[in-house]
Amino acid sequence: MGIIEILYQQIGIKDVMDIAIVSIILYQILRIVQGTRALQVMLGLVLVLGLYGVSLYYKLYSLNWILTHFFDYFVIIFIILFQDQLRSALANVGTGRKVFGIFNNKSEYLEIEEVVEAAGVLSREQIGALIVFERRHGLENIVGTGTRLGAEIHSDLIYSLFQPSSPLHDGAILIQDGKIAAAGCFLPLSNNIEIDRHLGTRHRAALGISEISDAIVVTVSEETGRINLCIDGTFYSCGNENQLRQYLKHVWSNEKLDEKLKPIKLKD
Incomplete structure (x- = not known):
């Protein structure tokens, strides 16, 4: 039995929808931060995450304690760091007006x-x-x-x-x-x-x-x-x-x- 057949049997419609929604969200986040200082902040967070993995692997208890508490408040930190980008993203979702609509069509x-x-x-x-x-x-x-x-x-x-x-x-x-x-x-x-x-x-x-x-x-x-x-x-x-x-x-x-x-x- 091939891998494709196994995936076909194991993955349902809900799983496909779940993956699609998460992919769209990640894609929109990358679009928002592209070319901005927020991208540098995201790269910094990735490095912190990598450091956290190192602290777990080598059992660096002090570093692990600090980073564990850092990630406990990660959601709040994320909102503070990316407040402008999040505001822009929510505005994109909430608007129903024409993309390039600046002027009245008649004038x-x-x-x-x-x-x-x-x-x-x-x-x-x-x-x-x-x-x-x-x-x-x-x-x-x-x-x-x-x-x-x-x-x-x-x-x-x-x-x-x-x-x-x-x-x-x-x-x-x-x-x-x-x-x-x-x-x-x-x-x-x-x-x-x-x-x-x-x-x-x-x-x-x-x-x-x-x-x-x-x-x-x-x-x-x-x-x-x-x-x-x-x-x-x-x-x-x-x-x-x-x-x-x-x-x-x-x-x-x-x-x-x-x-x-x-x-x-x-x-x-």
Whole structure:
């Protein structure tokens, strides 16, 4: 009797479902931590587990006692270490909205043009800006940090909000469900110690919100006027308005990018 026949007799439908569910969970965990500092933490935990095996094999009682108590609280330690990644994973499971749905289907291109036009003017005048697009992960907590507007997306409004004389110019504006939901919003700063030290608070905030959510962030540098798109913790430089337009249309409707532009790698 072959191995396949033995497995066929011993494994039932419930076993197959069990294996499939566990495999999917492990796969999603690996996808979440890929390319992040969480992967380094996971490798560290694997080394600790290996050390625990060594302590058992060679009967290193003191080390074994320490590691045994460490693993007694492993679930709590895991939640603390991977709280951002777990939040992202649960948001992926709990959302039912379209994967790339940023804009209303009837006016998506008009809204893109309004954002691109505003970013272009702000760039030429070297006025700093931070524009966040909510995607699948809800950002209502971010909306709550600013001033609620619920206004139509218009380049003149975006331009005026980021004027130095505006009381809301220091924060970010958040676009939600085809509306400017709020302005003057505070974003979490990135904790990544490996990012360029020359990046200011505005760019660190863009990285921070993109690391803990699937938001798309447009930044305009106050020092250089340079436009950047930030997705999944990565900046994509936009040399002009047309490149920003291409990136936004590519993310929203998967339109083909110019070969000269840096390809976008989305986690989902």
